[in-house]
Amino acid sequence: MPKAQETILEIHLDALTHNYNYLKSKLNPNTKFLAVVKAFAYGSDSVEIAKHLETLNADYFAVAYAREGVALRDAGITIPILVLHPQVVNFKTIIERCLEPSIYSPKILREFIKIAEEQKQSDYPVHIKFNTGLNRLGFWHNDVDYIANQLKNTSSIVVKSLFSHLAASEDENEREFTLRQITDFKTIAADFESQMDYSPWLHLCNTSGVINYPEAHFDMIRCGIGLYGFGNSATEDQNLKPIAKLKSIISQIHLIEKEETVGYNRAYTSKGFEKTATIPIGHADGISRQFGNEKGFVFINGQSAPIIGNVCMDMIMVNITNIDCKEGDEVIIFDENHKASAIAESTKTISYEVLTAISQRVKRLFFKQVL
Template identity: 35%
Template sequence: MTNILRPTHVEVNLKNLSHNLSVIRERVGKRKVMGIVKANAYGHGLVEISKHLEKENIDYLGVAFIEEAIALRKSDIKTPILVLGGLDNNQIEMFLENDITITGSSIEKLEAISTKAHELNKIAKVHLKIDTGMGRIGVQWNRAEPFIKKAFDLPNIEIEGIFSHFISSSLDLDLTKKQLERFNSVLTIVDKYTDREKLIVHLSNSGAIANNLEDAFFDMVRSGLSLYGYSPIEDFQKKLKPINTFKTKVSYFKVLEKGSTVGYDATYKTKERTRIVTLPLGYADGYARSLSNKGKVIIRDREYPIVGRVCMDQCMVDIGPDGEAYNGDDVLLWGNDDKNNIDLWEVNKTANRSIYDMLCGISQRVPRVYIG
């Protein structure tokens, strides 16, 4: 069979994914773990990553939209799935038909869920969303009582869980503690209406796990970034193994005379006669345009600079007057090969981008190759 893979691809290391899950499990003990697989599993492949996590007995999967959840059900994923994002009332039926857990984020939404579930003679599974400082979906912690009361009054709804989301659990522990206090105050209200033991209470994301905020682990943690092997907390980063290696191959070699321009707007001019290679990837693949004249790549175990503007589909590298590179040579963009490593945190810093948007920004046209 012809190999239709583009030379540009992301290698996703599933062994490392399993390793990261075991690091998280070790940290949180017997609590459940929800694998956050929204946004194409942070760029790594929604279905493949979810299947692997299911094999590893992940307790729950978290996605942003119902469409992602249905894609998982169509791929025969049986694990419970929570859609974390805001609910479009027109989609309630799809949740019920596909056994997908709904985030209940207001009284009006709960009523709509209950009505639809009653109409279809079903029980909707719901996790209540409390806003403790994010200011996006969810009922504010200090106005939560009528919402909670209503949640336990309405027919055809099973309140399976309650959760909130930290806004700065890696960086600002005071703010994080404040959010935890707010969430705890809501849980005391919950106690008035139900036995809290019956609920799955969850709050912690990767930052809280990395900072070992045990009081915030409750019954389940929700892990995205750390599952994929990245943490801004140095000690925790050392325990994790990144799963993402971005690679391409040299597609063109040329010699340019001193004073030649490279790329759009002539932002790079050669200072001497030099060798320039072209790579078949650009910002439309998720190689940030802000890496123009700043990024570094490795070819034949040597580091070289990206020169000129990163184009939509191509970018150029100056390998110097004596640099050695041939068409088809492997190029490491980030991650690691047998001998070399380019730390994605460094690439982010250079690109002035967050690790989340770098990972999610690897576009659909880049094939993902699963190893391990």
């Protein structure tokens, strides 16, 4: 790979292919693969990622909001797109752009039926979300009768799938809770199907569910973070390849004396004669202020350089006192050898947050060659 000459996010599509194929290998051949591409495909680029996954024969995409689905349709994506958190104000757009809403409450169900009927729809596909313990979105089990009655009184919509969301599928200590979620979901699905004359698809598993609970793969699985190279465990991380590499360069090097301060609010005071490097990436690019004051770090010529002082909007300063480097040298924020998950651990967050925080102003470069 060429050395960075500015701040860039490299996106490696062959790594995406590897991750897709690895996760796909965990499935029964008849189990469908829904790829989650919300939040700019976890901070990368939703359009390029979706286009590549189409070539790999992904069955479905999922986004959080209608606008994300519209962007994919505008880019020519044609496979079905599930909108996980639709709002009433966007229902007409959802229908116009052939998106498929998650229906998660009585109000949302009533409103979508109303608009679907006004738009003279017949058997418009929707997905019914049930809450089995995450307590975020979803109907309760005792809503099944209500849902069935609403469906029997309209021909405007048809239920394509029933689904729920595992709360702690990556945590072995929560195995009993997860198994209870799986059992509850099966019971809900059986109750629903007993009242209808058709059987929707069932899907429950996220990436960790795919890996840890093969008995719960059902008709379809939903993979997000695994596609981007993280398996929610050190063991599974070894089987996946991070698709994104965030790089920058050293803009300037400073030599500072003992007790000089660095950055806004004079947050760092040198302990002696020190050498610092300024790097053109800041909190407007996704490097949160929580990474400042020696909590976060970057890598220069194979060595770790702690971020000193407060993270600025467009820049960070790092301590390079013991690193042999010069202005213009490449800086690694994260890549396949210095993973975003390790950086996340330094501030007690998760890789999801580090990845999705990368600003859209950071230049993206796409590569297809093998890492």
